[in-house]
Amino acid sequence: MPAEWELSDDLPDEDVLMVEIIPPWKMYFDGASHKEGAGAGVVFVTSKGELVINQLLGLYEVKKSELLSYHNYAKRLMGWLGDVELEHLPRRDNKQADALAKLASILSMTDKEARIPICKSWIIPPIFSDDKDDTFQEEENHVMEVFETEEEDWWQPLVDYLKYGKLPSDPRRRIDIRRRATRFIYYKGTLYRRSFEGIFLRCLSDDEKDQAMEEAHSGVCGAHQSGPMLHFRIKRMGYYWPAMVKDCIDYAKRCQACQFHANLIHQPPEPLHPTVASWHFDAWGLDVVGPMTKSSGGHLYILAATDYFSKWVEAVPLKEVKKENVVDFIRTNIIYSYGVSRNFSMYYIAANGLAEAFNKTLFSLLKKVVAKSKRDWHERIREALWACRTTVRTPTQSTPYALVYGVEAVLPLEHQIPSLRIAIQEGLTEEENARLRLEELEALDEKRLEAQQRLECYQARLSKAFNKKVRPRSFQVGDLVLAVRRPIIITHRTGNKFLSKWDGPYVAQEAYTNGAYKLVVEDDLRIGPINGKFLKRYYA
Structure with a gap:
């Protein structure tokens, strides 16, 4: 049929059996x-x-x-x-x-x-x-x-069923409504739910539940409690809605006042990464003790350094902590005496535990040997250092002096009351003493390897005990976080009691593999790197 011909509904000499009518558009x-x-x-x-x-x-x-x-x-x-x-x-x-x-x-x-x-x-x-x-x-x-009309409240199907006997058209919802309705009653225009204690709890709508959480958490009688306690408080007041626990936890963790004044998080976010020193004087931990009671020489601080492998210690009194004093200490007491070290640890108590442990030991010794005036402690430092160097350390099962010089130090008591070692050495000739000393130096490397194995076993036990307390906490680039208020010294109180413990919010700009993060504020001011132990997630 040509395209230009017009269609006609007239069908002469034909019997029409069926006509399909297409609905109009x-x-x-x-x-x-x-x-x-x-x-x-x-x-x-x-x-x-x-x-x-x-x-x-x-x-x-x-x-x-x-x-x-x-x-x-x-x-x-x-x-x-x-x-x-x-x-x-x-x-x-x-x-x-x-x-x-x-x-x-x-x-x-x-x-x-x-x-x-x-x-x-x-x-x-x-x-x-x-x-x-x-x-x-x-x-x-x-x-x-x-x-x-807004979305239907959760309690509306229950009200329709209890008041009018009306059920949803969906078969699954019909069964669900019948099963749940046994614990609800509709009385004077209000829906109540019967708890297991037999108490009738008023059912709240979406708007009413927000008002209830706000008033119970931060209202006139609000105690800024945690999510579970907020749920218990609202339930005790006689209210109910299906997702009470989840909503209360979410509301409490987003409270601005609770976030900025929350307690510090003491659970470590990362497993322990112990510093393993491969050899003596390879890594040192530095720390400053003080301020202390001013000595007769005008000293207020002690700058201490501890070798991670042998536990050898060095310390000097300082009148003030300046970078020139620290540089001079490293050059004179470490580099000139023991060579250039591979690295030094920065100030972080959890990662610099060796230096912190020595500080505690040194301060404990000084308190017991100083005079009544407590002002001669700067003169007693060398005595305390000698005591630490000649004491057997638990990680290596050896004294620092023996790991450095290959032989145990001769103490004054051994001369006053001759020991077996002194008695044997007194019977040796000069040549025999020299040969014995060479044998001790030859065995020094083996002794150090044994000490290293003991140190690794000791650190493995520490890591196992430490990792039991780990609560993983990590952040992605772009996450909002709060940081502990500076300075990060959780053992010291800074500011007044009403000062918030957390600063922020900050944006995590970069994440490192060792649990540290680089932060940035709104004006592109970069902060970090900072350990993840001092961070927590911020909920807007």
Whole structure:
């Protein structure tokens, strides 16, 4: 049949057995474009969406006169928008238009007032009349009354069932409502839930539960309690909603006052990474003790250094802590005497435990040997150092003096009351003494290797005990965190009692593999690196 021939419904000499009637297509505006608003928002609803697309593209002709007004206005909208691309979507990908089509089947545009409950949307009447005029004509809109309804509260199906015997259409929800309704009662317009103690708890809506949590947590009688305690408090007051525990925990952890004034977190976030020194004088731990009682020489501090392998110690009194004094100590007492070390530890108590342990031992010794005036401690430091160097240390099962020089130091008591070692050495000739000394030096490396094995076993036991307390806590780049208020000395109290313990919030800019992080504030001021032990997550 030629394309230019017109189709005719007249079928002469034929018996029509069946006639398929295709429903007519319709076009609605979704409310985003009308005479008092701007923008484009035309939604086409039709049984043959491809037909509408072809008509707008000019491939098909619009034959129905009542559709010309919509067709012309759609063409005008396309002209306003500029570059427009039309594409036919199947029904499964065009759910919004399908929903509008179902709504249109219910809605009848009559003179009577229509009440349509909707959720966060708008319904407007057609902006075109039934006039057969092809030109676009503006006319006064007949606005319908629209009611906006919020999402249904959790207790509404229970109320419908207890009050009216109404159940949801979903079979699963019907069973769930019947099962849960046995513990609820509806009394004088209020829903109550019977607890296991036999107490009736009032059921709260979403708005009421927010008010209850705010008042119970930070209100007039609020105690800023933790989430579980907040849940217990609200339940004790006689209220209930399904997700009480979860909501209370989430509300409490987002409280700004609770976050900034929370206690410090003492659980380590990372497993212990012990510093393993491969050889003597390879790594030193430095620390400053003080301020102390001012000595007769005007000293207030003690600068101490401890070798991680042999536990050898060096210490000097200082009048003031300056970088020049520290540099001079490292050069004179360490480099000139024992060579250049590979690294020194920074100040961090948990990572510099060896230096902290020696500080405790040194201070304990000085307290017991100083005079009553407590001002001669700077003269007693060398005696305390000698005592530490000649004492057997638990990690190595040897004295620091023996690991450094290969032989145990001869103490004054051994000369006053000769020991077996002194008695044997007194019977040796000078040549035999020299040979014995060479043998001791030859065995020194073996003795150090044995000490290293004992040290590794000792550190493994420490790590096992430490890692039992680990509570993993890590952050990703871009996370908001709070940091312990500077200076980070958790054993000292800084500021007044009303000062917050945490600063921030900061943004984690970079994460290192050893549990340290680099932070940045809003003005791009960088802070760090800082150990993750002093950080916690911030909830906005």
